[in-house]
């Protein structure tokens with residue numbers, strides 16, 4: 001039986017060697033230096049829990065297998081050295097030596113381990129920049145990884161991308177889900193129709209126009225992305241609309257800080273009034289979340305039910321809502337385009353404000369098939385495709 005070489009890094013990436021210049025111990029840290037001036041301070045216990053060779057990193061999963069209750073004293077790190085090939089060597093109190101790949105250490109020094117490190121830059125846009133979503137060939141994206149990568153990069157960067165030329169069956173969304181990640185189930189089901197219903201459970205399934213909004217602000221974490229696939233559209237009306245929430249929020253921050261501050265501060269209770277469900281969440285329209293979290297706009301007014309603020313704030317909260325909605329629906333920020341059978345529009349449901357004109361059922365039929373997929377799924381697929389293709 002042939003020996004399989006042990007992995008050199010606690011992950012499934014391939015790193016280029018980046019030989020170290022020197023290393024020394026300072027307090028509980030190994031201070032690692034590269035010839036170009038880059039530096040990383042690695043704590044003794046971080047090095048301890050990242051030992052390869054099935055020591056503290058489990059070889060098959062590449063995950064740490066040590067219980068923090070069993071961490072030794074940091075003085076267990078007794079020495080450090082640069083190996084002949086430029087890797088780091090850590091010497092432990094029992095005289096064993098652990099090796100750390102110089103390229104892996106360097107990716108940490110360069111901050112490439114952070115969640116946002118391989119994500120495309122966000123491209124903020126208004127109607128001056130885009131008139132329709134950036135569009136890709138649907139069949140190619142379903143079949144080819146490079147095409148999927150390009151589509152997901154546009155989706156994450158612009159918050160909006162479109163596929164065209166797809167079949168008009170209900171198999172398309174699950175097929176795309178299989179290419180990207182788990183679809184998110186909700187009280188509407190894993191996938192759901194958007195059509196004019198006799199007994200609608202959502203304003204989306206009426207002929208009413210839908211002003212700029214985001215879906216499911218009734219949830220602690222609203223779905224990250226939404227996918228809408230057009231199966232039938234013989235209506236002349238019912239154009240789709242999109243506006244980039246980043247651009248709207250920036251405009252308010254710069255030109256109407258008073259309105260922006262109210263929208264960030266004033267909470268509303270969002271409540272879905274389904275006979276079978278009772279989802280509720282209280283939050284502001286502009287929700288910046290914790291540092292490093294993506295922006296969440298909570299803007300589906302059919303489910304915005306109660307002010308959750310001091311009475312004194314209510315009048316200006318209503319005035320701010322009016323201002324926000326006027327801006328999001330203005331020609332400066334909102335684009336408007338037809339939805340053709342075989343089109344699939346994907347968008348960041350927490351960043352983009354989507355909507356549609358009213359539907360004229362006398363003029364034809366309009367049937368969409370929709371689903372949600374969380375940010376995590378899309379980001380994970382994008383990172384794996386980037387790992388594979390670049």
Ligand SMILES: [Fe+2]
Nearest residue numbers: 204214215354
């Ligand atoms: Fe919607």
